[in-house]
Amino acid sequence: MDSLINKKRPPLFCPGCSHEKAVNALDKAFYNIKLSGDNIVMVSDIGCSGLFDTFFNTHAFHGLHGRALTYAAGIKMANPKLNVIVTMGDGGLGIGGAHLLEACRRNLDITLLILNNFNFGMTGGQFSSTTPADAIVSSGFLNNLEKPFDVCQTAIAAGASFTTRCSAYISDLHKKIEAAIKHKGFSIVDIWGVCPGRYTKKNILTPKIIEEKLKKLPAVEGTVSENIRKEYTAHYKEITSALKPFNMVKEIKPEFKAPEAGKHSVMILGSAGQRIITAGEILCYAGLKAGLFTTFKSDYNITVLRGHSVSEAVLSDKKIIYTGSGAPSVILALNKEGITRKKAAFKTLNKDTLIITGKDTEIPATDAKIFRVDFKKLKIKSNERALASLVVMTKHNKIISYDMLTSALKEIFNQKIFNASLELTEKIQNSDIL
Amino acid sequence: MALSLLDGNETVALGAAAAGCKFFAGYPITPATSIFNAMLNLLPQKGGVCMQGEDEIASIGYCLGASMAGVKAMTATSGPGISLYSENISFAIGSEIPIVIVDVQRLGPSTGSATRGADGDIQFLRWGSSSGLPIIVLAPVDAADCYILTKQAFNLAEQFRCPVFIASNKEIALTKESIDLNLLEKPEIIERKLFSGKPDEEFMPFAVKKSADVPEFLPIGFKGRLARQTSSTHGAKGYITIDASEIEKNQNRLQHKIEACVDAFTYFEEVNTDAADTLIICYGITARAVKAAVNILKKDNISASALILKTLWPAPEKLIKQKTEKFNKIVVIEMNKGQYVKEIERILCDKKIKFFGQMNGVLIEPEQISEVIKNG
Numbered sequence: 001m002d003s004l005i006n007k008k009r010p011p012l013f014c015p016g017c018s019h020e021k022a023v024n025a026l027d028k029a030f031y032n033i034k035l036s037g038d039n040i041v042m043v044s045d046i047g048c049s050g051l052f053d054t055f056f057n058t059h060a061f062h063g064l065h066g067r068a069l070t071y072a073a074g075i076k077m078a079n080p081k082l083n084v085i086v087t088m089g090d091g092g093l094g095i096g097g098a099h100l101l102e103a104c105r106r107n108l109d110i111t112l113l114i115l116n117n118f119n120f121g122m123t124g125g126q127f128s129s130t131t132p133a134d135a136i137v138s139s140g141f142l143n144n145l146e147k148p149f150d151v152c153q154t155a156i157a158a159g160a161s162f163t164t165r166c167s168a169y170i171s172d173l174h175k176k177i178e179a180a181i182k183h184k185g186f187s188i189v190d191i192w193g194v195c196p197g198r199y200t201k202k203n204i205l206t207p208k209i210i211e212e213k214l215k216k217l218p219a220v221e222g223t224v225s226e227n228i229r230k231e232y233t234a235h236y237k238e239i240t241s242a243l244k245p246f247n248m249v250k251e252i253k254p255e256f257k258a259p260e261a262g263k264h265s266v267m268i269l270g271s272a273g274q275r276i277i278t279a280g281e282i283l284c285y286a287g288l289k290a291g292l293f294t295t296f297k298s299d300y301n302i303t304v305l306r307g308h309s310v311s312e313a314v315l316s317d318k319k320i321i322y323t324g325s326g327a328p329s330v331i332l333a334l335n336k337e338g339i340t341r342k343k344a345a346f347k348t349l350n351k352d353t354l355i356i357t358g359k360d361t362e363i364p365a366t367d368a369k370i371f372r373v374d375f376k377k378l379k380i381k382s383n384e385r386a387l388a389s390l391v392v393m394t395k396h397n398k399i400i401s402y403d404m405l406t407s408a409l410k411e412i413f414n415q416k417i418f419n420a421s422l423e424l425t426e427k428i429q430n431s432d433i434l
Numbered sequence: 435m436a437l438s439l440l441d442g443n444e445t446v447a448l449g450a451a452a453a454g455c456k457f458f459a460g461y462p463i464t465p466a467t468s469i470f471n472a473m474l475n476l477l478p479q480k481g482g483v484c485m486q487g488e489d490e491i492a493s494i495g496y497c498l499g500a501s502m503a504g505v506k507a508m509t510a511t512s513g514p515g516i517s518l519y520s521e522n523i524s525f526a527i528g529s530e531i532p533i534v535i536v537d538v539q540r541l542g543p544s545t546g547s548a549t550r551g552a553d554g555d556i557q558f559l560r561w562g563s564s565s566g567l568p569i570i571v572l573a574p575v576d577a578a579d580c581y582i583l584t585k586q587a588f589n590l591a592e593q594f595r596c597p598v599f600i601a602s603n604k605e606i607a608l609t610k611e612s613i614d615l616n617l618l619e620k621p622e623i624i625e626r627k628l629f630s631g632k633p634d635e636e637f638m639p640f641a642v643k644k645s646a647d648v649p650e651f652l653p654i655g656f657k658g659r660l661a662r663q664t665s666s667t668h669g670a671k672g673y674i675t676i677d678a679s680e681i682e683k684n685q686n687r688l689q690h691k692i693e694a695c696v697d698a699f700t701y702f703e704e705v706n707t708d709a710a711d712t713l714i715i716c717y718g719i720t721a722r723a724v725k726a727a728v729n730i731l732k733k734d735n736i737s738a739s740a741l742i743l744k745t746l747w748p749a750p751e752k753l754i755k756q757k758t759e760k761f762n763k764i765v766v767i768e769m770n771k772g773q774y775v776k777e778i779e780r781i782l783c784d785k786k787i788k789f790f791g792q793m794n795g796v797l798i799e800p801e802q803i804s805e806v807i808k809n810g
Contacts, residue, residue, distance in 0.1 A: 009673070037660055038655075038656065038657050038658060038659070038660060041654050041655060043499075053662075053664075054673060054674075057660060058660065059654045059655060059656075059660055059661050059662070060654075060660075060661075060662040060663065060664070060672070061499065061502060061654060061662075061663045061664075062663065062664040062665055062666065063495070063498070063525060063663075063665050064495075064521055064522060064525055064665055067491060067492075067495045067522070070487070070491065070492040070495025070496055070499065071495050071496075071498055071499035071502075072499060073485075073492075073495075073496050073499060074457070074459070074495065074496035074497060074498060074499025074500035074501075074502075074503070074507075075499040075500065075502065075503045075654055075655070076499075077457070077483045077485065077496070077499075077500060078456075078457060078483070078499070078500040078503035078504065078505045078655075079503045079504075079653075079654075079655040081655075082503075082654075082655045098488045098489055098492070099488065099492055099495075101488070102487075102488040102492065236478075236483070239478075240478035240479065240481075243478060243479045244479070245479050245480075246475040246476065246479055248440075248444060248447070248448065248472060248475060248476065249438050249440065249448070249615060250438055250439070251436035251437070251438050251615075252436060252437050252438065252439075253435070253436050254435060254437075281439070281610075284439050284610065284612075285439060287612070288437045288438075288439060288612055291435060291437070292612070293437075293611075293612045294439065294610075294611065294612045295609055295610065295611040295612075296439065296609065296610040296611070297608065297609050297610075298608075299549070302548075320611065320612075321722050321725045321726045321729075322722050322723050322725070322726035322797075322799075322800055323605065323609050323611070323719070323722060323797070324723070324797050324799060324800075
């Protein structure tokens with residue numbers, strides 16, 4: 001196998017730029033692992049590191065600044081067999097910080113080469129997230145105020161399973177890259193180098209100084225034992241292959257005849273924990289059991305365990321054009337919070353609307369017909385009132401029948417919950433509340 | 435008859451799965467999250483991938499990577515997320531990456547109201563990324579449309595290699611309704627055109643034979659041939675170019691490949707009333723109030739017709755001109771402060787256009803629309 005360097009577009013950097021060392025070391029690593037170009041995708045970021053993909057005869061993806069790791073993740077998930085190599089500068093590291101952390105946490109088998117030359121070379125030498133505070137850069141004094149971050153330590157803290165940092169000038173750079181590519185999981189090689197076009201015009205940085213600086217940092221030597229774990233694509237496959245198919249669509253064949261013709265809307269007003277949303281769905285399914293068309297909306301607080309809960313359902317023997325509910329045929333007024341939420345609706349009601357409510361529940365002044373149920377006497381708990389009220393509705397021959405209701409319960413619930421709910425519905429059905 | 439109770443987000447997901455979507459990534463945001471939930475139930479069980487991104491930028495980034503690796507990809511968000519998608523949207527436009535993007539619109543501006551509906555992103559979807567080159571936007575009216583148009587969106591994304599948006603709305607997305615999936619029109623699936631060159635022919639990722647063509651595709655990772663993708667201004671081979679004539683040719687092509695074909699994907703619905711002299715133009719959830727308003731007006735012996743647009747961008751100019759020809763009065767109703775009406779005014783510059791809009795998180799009621807029509 002030959003070198004994968006693109007002879008038609010050979011590496012072309014500023015004279016003295018350390019990036020060229022990285023290009024050649026990467027090529028040597030590919031050669032040693034015996035990877036063919038069509039087994040590799042180079043995903044390059046923006047800036048001088050973004051030129052890397054053009055120098056190789058491999059698949060290539062050159063995207064947006066800081067986002068290389070996101071494209072790499074998508075490619076790897078779609079084709080786990082590909083060797084995915086990402087090149088990114090210290091600029092991309094900063095703007096794509098969240099993606100770096102996520103890549104470390106996720107542990108996809110991707111190799112990230114950081115071409116770390118301590119400044120934004122392409123845009124004129126501004127400071128990056130790795131620029132020393134005492135460096136002279138084109139961002140004025142601003143870098144004096146900030147502490148550069150150590151990529152490897154950050155990555156280890158975030159869960160990276162392989163990190164190494166080294167100078168671009170070492171003779172065995174290719175071996176570091178090789179080890180990173182061979183690692184099954186997310187691997188980082190933080191390659192420190194010199195940007196002669198910008199950085200070393202005003203700062204002194206030589207291969208020797210780089211070595212000295214690196215020596216002062218805590219050692220990182222490839223595999224991070226505490227972070228070794230399953231590679232993400234393999235783990236994803238392992239979990240998902242055990243998943244059972246999920247049927248999202250429940251098809252209901254009509255079995256019953258609805259007690260009323262026309263279009264009717266129902267409001268169920270209560271509070272969190274009263275199973276208001278479930279009651280709304282039960283009502284809709286009861287409608288479907290008689291071939292009624294239905295729409296259903298719910299409204300509840302972001303604190304899902306506290307506050308109002310409102311269901312609004314429309315049931316009609318004709319296709320529903322407009323989904324707004326209009327004047328309701330029935331209101332199940334079960335709790336102050338839901339009632340307050342829809343307070344305005346009560347004012348305009350007339351006797352065509354039936355309000356079913358508890359003996360102990362306050363409702364706003366209204367011209368609607370009110371039917372009060374002594375839930376306490378019937379030993380109906382707060383979270384049973386919604387379903388109990390649906391039975392009361394059927395006793396009034398309003399919109400749905402008792403058979404439609406229980407058939408809906410059977411459709412929605414598993415056997416255990418169905419039995420429990422049936423016990424409740426029968427209690428109301430057999431009572432003499434009407 | 436067999437009815438199911440499904441909301442627009444669920445039918446978007448079902449439509450996507452039926453279209454062959456194999457990759458979904460999204461970041462949680464109300465009212466779009468339940469699309470993510472549904473895709474998580476639909477894709478991984480069948481060898482597909484569903485991912486939760488660390489942010490919206492990552493989510494669309496994953497999709498673009500996956501799409502270039504050859505799989506059909508979709509993401510879903512709401513207005514705040516579309517803002518964060520913007521740079522990647524223009525990447526997908528310029529670099530011809532097929533992707534379906536669902537925007538479940540909610541009331542803005544900014545964080546706005548997570549659980550209130552609006553159609554406030556209609557111009558934003560068209561113009562909210564750099565370059566101004568065209569994209570495709572389809573607008574569903576109900577859960578059935580969400581299924582059909584999402585399937586169409588995949589077909590268009592694959593065919594034209596561009597971002598295709600579903601401009602949904604909280605009021606469609608989170609309203610469950612009875613729907614008979616068996617009765618829905620099921621568009622045939624269209625796949626990306628793969629490289630058809632001879633074995634000795636070089637694959638050039640952006641090469642086309644004719645000026646309005648879409649390049650043939652090979653996935654990144656293809657065995658035996660190399661594929662390139664780049665966000666930089668590129669020539670046919672996918673390398674940076676500074677050749678102005680080559681650049682211009684390509685920009686024109688990116689415009690024409692979509693705009694020249696809009697007739698082929700102009701989706702719409704009409705409500706025709708005899709002797710009507712008013713035409714109401716609308717789209718999305720508002721179309722349902724318009725339909726109801728037309729019925730209310732009939733009872734008052736007032737005739738109005740309606741044109742419900744389901745392809746919003748590129749604006750179906752031919753259809754709009756043709757369908758409005760015989761009407762003296764044109765009324766545009768939108769769940770915003772006046773967005774698509776600007777496009778209608780541009781297309782029908784010789785007609786007087788009346789506008790009614792509302793953006794307060796509440797559905798426009800049929801009675802409000804019938805009042806607007808009655809008041810001439």
